[in-house]
Amino acid sequence: MPALAGNNSVHISNAWVAASDKLGADVPLLMTIKNDAENDDVLLRARCPFVNFTERHIVDRGEGAPAMRSIKSIPIPAKKTVELKADGYHIMLLQTRQTLVEGTKLACSVTFQNGGTVETEVHVRGLP
């Protein structure tokens, strides 16, 4: 096996963000992540050149309104598919550097502890 075979163990599909005409907006980045490996993995970070920062978020539901909280990593269990959601685990894009125009495609790279760095296309969708 080549040294970078780890890059093939995690697959990303359906990556998208909602359109936004504001600069400096914070928007969730959602996607489907499939871990084909026999071992659990974690999503460590995302890099997206069209924002200043990214974080990993979970939504806490306790007393009162649900609230997003920053976490160190997002678990991606072995042989499982994880759906990132605005009301669950997601990547938070902070401080957009450009407007997000419906129908355009952007690029991000997502790094996993075992699966390496995966480049993905991000589709900008209009809100329904």
Ligand SMILES: [Cu+2]
């Ligand atoms: Cu968030």
